[in-house]
Amino acid sequence: MKIHVYAGLKDYFEPEFEVEGEARNTDELKTLLVAINGKAEAMLSSCRFAVEEGFIDNAYKLKSHDTIVIIPPSSGG
Amino acid sequence: MTPSSSFRPAVEGREAAGVARGLSGEPIDMVGMLAGAHHPGAGAVVLFSGEVRDNNRGRPVSFLEYEAYGPLAEKMIGEILAEAKSRWVLQTAVAQHRTGIVAVGDTAVVVITASAHRGEAYAANRYIIDRIKHEAPIWKCEHYADGTHEWGNNCNCHAVTGDVSKHIYESEG
Numbered sequence: 211m212k213i214h215v216y217a218g219l220k221d222y223f224e225p226e227f228e229v230e231g232e233a234r235n236t237d238e239l240k241t242l243l244v245a246i247n248g249k250a251e252a253m254l255s256s257c258r259f260a261v262e263e264g265f266i267d268n269a270y271k272l273k274s275h276d277t278i279v280i281i282p283p284s285s286g287g
Numbered sequence: 288m289t290p291s292s293s294f295r296p297a298v299e300g301r302e303a304a305g306v307a308r309g310l311s312g313e314p315i316d317m318v319g320m321l322a323g324a325h326h327p328g329a330g331a332v333v334l335f336s337g338e339v340r341d342n343n344r345g346r347p348v349s350f351l352e353y354e355a356y357g358p359l360a361e362k363m364i365g366e367i368l369a370e371a372k373s374r375w376v377l378q379t380a381v382a383q384h385r386t387g388i389v390a391v392g393d394t395a396v397v398v399i400t401a402s403a404h405r406g407e408a409y410a411a412n413r414y415i416i417d418r419i420k421h422e423a424p425i426w427k428c429e430h431y432a433d434g435t436h437e438w439g440n441n442c443n444c445h446a447v448t449g450d451v452s453k454h455i456y457e458s459e460g
Contacts (some may be wrong), residue, residue, distance in 0.1 A: 217354055217426035218438035260424075263358045279356055281424045285439030 222250035328380035329401035347432035356424035
C-alpha cells in the first residue's frame with residue numbers, strides 16, 4: 211500500500227513510499243512503520259490516518275491498493 | 288444625503304466559487320475579502336488575521352512555511368464554515384489559509400464573520416479559527432534565523448482528551 215506523510219513525519223520517512231508486509235488496520239500499519247523507523251513511534255501515536263480524503267480509525271480494514279495519508283497534529287494558523 | 292452602502296451582492300457568489308475560502312499559495316487579499324464581507328443585515332463584521340511572528344519560544348524566526356493536505360484541508364474548512372453558519376446566524380463566514388513560504392509580518396490565515404450583532408460574529412470567528420488550527424490538516428514549519436527548522440505541533444489536545452480526534456478549544460497565540 212502507498213503511504214503519504216506530511217510535516218514532521220517527513221523527518222522520518224520519504225513523503226511518498228510503499229510499505230511491504232501485511233497491515234489489516236492502522237495499528238498494524240503503525241507497527242510496520244515503527245519497524246522502518248523506530249524514531250517515528252512517538253509522533254505516529256498522535257497521528258490520524260486518512261483514505262480517499264476521509265479519516266479512518268482502527269476499525270477500517272486496510273486494502274492493498276489503498277493510499278494512506280498519515281496526518282500529524284495540525285499546527286496551522 | 289445619499290445613503291451609501293458597501294454591500295456587494297457578490298459575497299455569496301465569492302463563497303460559492305471558493306474564491307475567499309480554503310487554501311492559497313499566494314498572499315491573501317485581506318482587503319478584498321473584507322470588502323466582500325459587508326452585508327446590509329450585518330451590524331458587525333469581525334476579521335481575524337493570523338500573522339507570522341519574528342520569534343517562537345524565544346528564538347528569532349526568519350519565515351514560516353505552511354504545508355497542507357490540500358483536498359482534505361479545503362473540504363474541512365468548508366465544513367467548519369458550514370457548521371459555524373448552522374450554529375450562529377451569520378451573513379458571512381469566509382476563511383482562507385496560506386500554504387508555502389510566508390514572511391514575518393505577513394498574513395497566514397484570515398477568518399471573517401459578519402452577523403447582526405457582534406456577539407455572534409466574535410463567537411463564530413473564534414470557533415472557526417480554533418477548529419481550523421486544531422483540525423484542518425495544515426502544518427507550519429518554523430525556519431529560524433540560525434538556519435534550523437522545526438515543524439509545529441500546536442495541537443496536543445489528545446494528551447488531555449486521550450483521542451487524536453477530540454480537541455479542546457482554548458486561547459492560543
